[in-house]
Amino acid sequence: xxxxxxxxxxxxxxxxxxxxxxPPYSFSSLIFMAIEDSPDRRLPVKDIYVWIVNNFPYYRTAxxxxxxxxxxxxxxxxxxxxxxxxxxQSVGKGSLWCVCPEYRPVLLEVLRKTHSYHSTNINLxxxxxxxxxxxxxxPAVCDSMEMSDPLSHTILLSTPSPQILTxxxxxxxxxPPCPLTPDHEELVTMESVEYHQGEVSEEMEKDPLSxxxxxxxxxxxxxxxxxxxxxxxxxxxxxxxxILQLDAEAQEAAGSLLDLAGxxx
DNA sequence: TTTGCCATAAACAGAT
DNA sequence: TATCTGTTTATGGCAA
Numbered sequence: 525x526x527x528x529x530x531x532x533x534x535x536x537x538x539x540x541x542x543x544x545x546x547p548p549y550s551f552s553s554l555i556f557m558a559i560e561d562s563p564d565r566r567l568p569v570k571d572i573y574v575w576i577v578n579n580f581p582y583y584r585t586a587x588x589x590x591x592x593x594x595x596x597x598x599x600x601x602x603x604x605x606x607x608x609x610x611x612x613q614s615v616g617k618g619s620l621w622c623v624c625p626e627y628r629p630v631l632l633e634v635l636r637k638t639h640s641y642h643s644t645n646i647n648l649x650x651x652x653x654x655x656x657x658x659x660x661x662x663p664a665v666c667d668s669m670e671m672s673d674p675l676s677h678t679i680l681l682s683t684p685s686p687q688i689l690t691x692x693x694x695x696x697x698x699x700p701p702c703p704l705t706p707d708h709e710e711l712v713t714m715e716s717v718e719y720h721q722g723e724v725s726e727e728m729e730k731d732p733l734s735x736x737x738x739x740x741x742x743x744x745x746x747x748x749x750x751x752x753x754x755x756x757x758x759x760x761x762x763x764x765x766x767i768l769q770l771d772a773e774a775q776e777a778a779g780s781l782l783d784l785a786g787x788x789x
Numbered sequence: 790t791t792t793g794c795c796a797t798a799a800a801c802a803g804a805t
Numbered sequence: 806t807a808t809c810t811g812t813t814t815a816t817g818g819c820a821a
Contacts, residue, residue: 569810570809589797592798595810598811599812600812618811619810793819794821796816800814801812801814803809803810803811805810
């Protein structure tokens, strides 16, 4: 997996806000970071509040209106999706919220732009991913992609099969599933990707995995989920891998931005 | 000037 | 009943 592209550090002057000033991030970005920083990548709204308060002290003293804005964003933004809690495990009010994978690249790009404009904190460039090496068990219901340690060459990601992403599934709210682009539809098919030798560069032919940072992909299905695994000699799909990389970048950005939060907003 | 995005406020209904 | 959660509408600021 390629390292997180460096957040720009070329700005000559640092624009680090004073402590407890309002963070430059939109509520969508804050919610995105909070959810990405959670173990299961899903949080109830109350925990999103807690995360924001813990990481951005500005909101400790801010009037309560920002909570309304958080809920407003969750409801209005297509980037977030509501999951009904398991009734048997339901504790507290409300649902769980997760990031729609379709919009992860967009959210990540917004984060990166905001970050590159407002900060050049060098620590952000070197911090390992928050979730690096984390093990993922049962995939998050709403996430079509889950990333484990890419070096482990075990399960890379999972995705609910298309039939799971329907309103018939009680796990999901009545909200329609995120629209899937053809790229994402590709993720949920069981077909292998055709590998055209002639279209591969020399470098890729030499060693498609070692130098490029790309990975090999395989699908298999177990129970409700389809999994993408890393056997040793399967096809390489660059479009899909690009999505995986964006997902990894999102996780790294969430972790990196925690450093920023620690810097004293 | 228009458009799009975002923040904020408010009202309301339903759930706990 | 009070509080929390989720949805919706309205408004204003800002930048492209």
